[in-house]
Every structure is written in C-alpha cells, then in structure tokens.
Amino acid sequence: MLCQLIYNIITTGFYFVIVLAFESSQRGPNFIMEPSTRIEFSNSSGGWIDCSASGNPPPTLDWLAVDGNTVADVPGIRRVLRNGTLVLLPFPADAYRQDIHSTVYKCMASNSVGRIISREVHVRAVVTQGYKVSVEVLAATRGCTAILQCIVDRSVRDLVRVVSWVQEPGFYIYPSLQGDGKFHVLTSGELLVHNIEYNDQFPSYRCRTRHKLTRQVEVSSPANVRISENRGMVSPVIIDRHCHSTCGPGRRSSTALCGPWMSFS
Numbered sequence: 001m002l003c004q005l006i007y008n009i010i011t012t013g014f015y016f017v018i019v020l021a022f023e024s025s026q027r028g029p030n031f032i033m034e035p036s037t038r039i040e041f042s043n044s045s046g047g048w049i050d051c052s053a054s055g056n057p058p059p060t061l062d063w064l065a066v067d068g069n070t071v072a073d074v075p076g077i078r079r080v081l082r083n084g085t086l087v088l089l090p091f092p093a094d095a096y097r098q099d100i101h102s103t104v105y106k107c108m109a110s111n112s113v114g115r116i117i118s119r120e121v122h123v124r125a126v127v128t129q130g131y132k133v134s135v136e137v138l139a140a141t142r143g144c145t146a147i148l149q150c151i152v153d154r155s156v157r158d159l160v161r162v163v164s165w166v167q168e169p170g171f172y173i174y175p176s177l178q179g180d181g182k183f184h185v186l187t188s189g190e191l192l193v194h195n196i197e198y199n200d201q202f203p204s205y206r207c208r209t210r211h212k213l214t215r216q217v218e219v220s221s222p223a224n225v226r227i228s229e230n231r232g233m234v235s236p237v238i239i240d241r242h243c244h245s246t247c248g249p250g251r252r253s254s255t256a257l258c259g260p261w262m263s264f265s
Contacts (some may be wrong), residue, residue, distance in 0.1 A: 029059035029109035029116045040124045040159075042213040043101075046090040049121055052083070053109035064106045064117070065099075074100065093127045101125035126213055131156045133209050133218045139226030140196060146225045148191040150207035160209050160218075162189030168204045168222060193225055200225045 032052040041047030053059045061084035063071035071086065073079050078100055079087040086105060102125065107118040131153040138147040152160045165173040165185055175185040184192040191207075193200060204222035211218075 025056055026113050027054075027056045028114040029053045029055040029111055031107075031109065031116065031118065034118050035105075035107055035121045037119055038122045038124075040126065040213060041088065042126050042128050043091050043093060043096065044128045044214065047088045047123075047125070049086045049088075049105065049107075049123075051085070051107035051109075051118065053116070055109070055111050055113065057111050059109040059111040059115075062108045062110070064108055066104045071105065088123070088125065091125075096125065096127055126156075126159060128214050128216075129156070130216075131160065131211070131218060133160075133207055133220040135205065135207050135220045135223035137223050137226050139228045141228050142197060143195055146193045146196050146200070146227075148193070148205055148207070148223060148225070150189050150191075150209065150220065152209060156211065159213060160211050162207060163210045163217075164208045165191045166206045166208060166219075168206065196225060196227060198227060201227060 030053060032054055033050055035049045035051050039047055039049055051061055051063075053061060063080055063086050065071050071078070071080060077089055077091055077095065077097065079089065081087060084107065086107075088101070091101075101123065103123055105121045105123060107121075109116050134151045136149045136151050138149065140146045148165070150162045150165075162175065162185070164175075165183075167173065167183075173183045173185050173191065175187050175189070177187065182194055184194065186192065189207075191205065201224055204224055206222055207220040209218050209220075210216070
C-alpha cells in the first residue's frame with residue numbers, strides 16, 4: 001500500500017512537471033517581418049506584401065481586408081501564399097478593382113496562445129498610362145533669374161519627378177541642394193537660370209521626367225528663356241525653401257528672386 005502511494009505521488013509529480021514544461025515553452029506570436037505602411041505598384045508589374053511571425057506553436061498567418069474579414073484568393077488577381085506573402089498579380093486595365101487595388105490590408109498572426117495584428121498597409125495600384133510634359137517659362141528682367149517649370153499631367157503628378165534638364169544639344173543639369181553657378185535645378189524640379197543676358201535666350205531647354213513605378217521617361221518639347229523689358233521696381237519673391245547640411249535645427253535657407261516675370265508655355 002505504501003509503495004503504491006509513493007508510486008502515485010512520483011508519477012503525478014512527473015506529469016505536472018511535463019505539463020508545466022510544455023506550457024512554459026509556449027509563446028504567443030511575434031512579428032519577424034511586419035509589413036510596411038504603404039505599397040505602390042503598376043498594373044504591369046504587380047506587387048507583393050511580406051509578413052512573417054514566430055511563436056510556439058508556429059502561428060498561422062492571415063490577411064484581413066478593410067472590413068475585418070479574412071482575405072481570400074481571387075483567380076488571376078490576388079493570391080495568399082503559405083509563407084504569409086500577399087501577392088497582387090499584374091492585371092489588365094479593365095480588371096482594376098478598387099476593393100483590391102486601392103484599399104487597406106492588415107496581417108494577422110495567431111496561435112493557441114494569442115494573436116497579433118499588424119499596422120495598416122495602404123495599397124495603391126496605378127494603371128500604366130502615358131503622360132505629357134511641358135515647360136512653362138517665367139521670364140525675368142536682364143540680370144535677374146529666369147525660372148523654367150516642368151508641368152506634368154495632374155493625374156500622375158505625384159508619381160513623376162524631374163530627373164534633369166537638358167540644355168541642347170546635350171548639356172545635362174541635375175537637381176541639387178547647392179547652387180551650380182549659372183544654373184540650378186531645385187529639388188522641386190524648377191530650373192533657375194541666373195543673371196540672364198540676351199544671349200541666354202538662344203539655347204533651348206528640355207525637361208526630363210521619370211515615373212517612379214513604371215520607370216517610364218518622358219521629355220518635354222524644347223523651350224527658351226525669355227527676357228522681359230519691364231524694368232519696374234518689384235519686391236523679391238521666395239520660390240523655394242530648403243535646408244542645407246550646415247543649417248541648425250529649425251533653420252532654413254531660402255531662394256529669393258527678383259522679377260517681374262512673364263509666363264510662356
């Protein structure tokens with residue numbers, strides 16, 4: 001009888017040790033790779049969002065739509081891979097769906113211990129289309145600074161940036177924070193031609209742009225600097241503010257130009 005009692009105590013204790021060891025080894029999910037807050041892609045390239053998590057037992061990964069429901073595969077449009085990656089496949093323009101291509105997703109990792117949900121991922125698919133670029137010239141009086149502005153179609157303006165200006169036949173001028181002597185391309189894309197003289201009206205200038213998703217490059221038609229004969233007194237106008245590396249916290253330098261200007265397109 002005593003031996004049986006001792007045996008029961010030992011085996012019961014051993015059982016509790018096993019249970020406690022098992023429970024202590026369990027861990028809730030933790031993101032290894034949490035998706036970024038924004039993804040943009042073109043319909044010709046498609047895009048994907050990675051998500052991975054650790055835990056014990058290994059967590060299951062799901063994607064949630066904006067309404068909180070679990071995302072499912074849509075043939076030819078969207079796939080959820082077993083490794084947790086959400087794939088948005090290339091698609092023709094007529095297959096665009098706002099609920100898939102311009103929406104918000106969240107990654108959810110869950111196991112028997114608990115679950116975690118990622119931050120919102122804002123998805124934007126852009127249908128590839130051509131766009132036009134033109135140049136608007138703001139003429140200034142002799143000795144002042146002329147401004148050439150690169151005008152991009154409004155529909156793609158936030159996806160296109162000016163990569164350079166070309167003084168024909170082949171002199172390239174690139175954006176920079178520092179002045180470049182005679183020419184200066186602002187980080188916002190405008191070309192400044194300083195201290196203009198009459199002979200500055202003869203070279204032509206073109207604006208070169210690139211679409212950040214499709215990598216498509218478009219070049220404007222040529223335009224020329226214009227000199228205004230209006231010599232009236234005008235106040236300087238600030239057209240750009242930027243901070244150089246030498247600026248202290250909260251300090252900015254500005255570009256102020258004299259005018260007046262006349263617009264030519």
